[in-house]
Amino acid sequence: MAGNLDHRAWARLHRLTPLAGSLNPADYRQQLLQVHQWHLSGAKDAVMPPSIARDFVAGLPEPARARLLVLPGFDHHCCWAWDWTELWLKVSAP
Numbered sequence: 001m002a003g004n005l006d007h008r009a010w011a012r013l014h015r016l017t018p019l020a021g022s023l024n025p026a027d028y029r030q031q032l033l034q035v036h037q038w039h040l041s042g043a044k045d046a047v048m049p050p051s052i053a054r055d056f057v058a059g060l061p062e063p064a065r066a067r068l069l070v071l072p073g074f075d076h077h078c079c080w081a082w083d084w085t086e087l088w089l090k091v092s093a094p
Contacts, residue, residue: 003025003048004048004052005026005053006024006026006052006055006056007019008024009026009055010052013049026056026059029056029059029060029061030061032066033061033063033065035065036065037057037066037067038068038069039053039057039066039068040069040071040091041054041068041069041070042071042074042076042078042079043070043073043074044074044075044078045074045076046075047076048076050070053068053070067091069090069091071087
């Protein structure tokens with residue numbers, strides 16, 4: 001949730017100095033291809049906006065096993081802990 005899937009894109013978005021020495025998940029898309037992934041983003045999250053996760057998932061080669069769920073009303077802080085049980089049930093259902 002609100003994980004940084006592409007720290008270079010995130011740094012550009014916020015006009016920050018790029019991170020040095022950090023692994024960037026966007027560079028490992030091919031290796032992550034067979035990993036079942038759920039990415040949850042808050043529609044109102046200005047810190048880690050859904051566009052970062054959306055671009056990450058869209059950049060995965062086929063047949064990617066990643067899904068993105070953008071949650072209306074959620075931001076970087078609000079609602080994750082309160083709704084965690086419901087969210088877990090949603091993403092863990094077959």
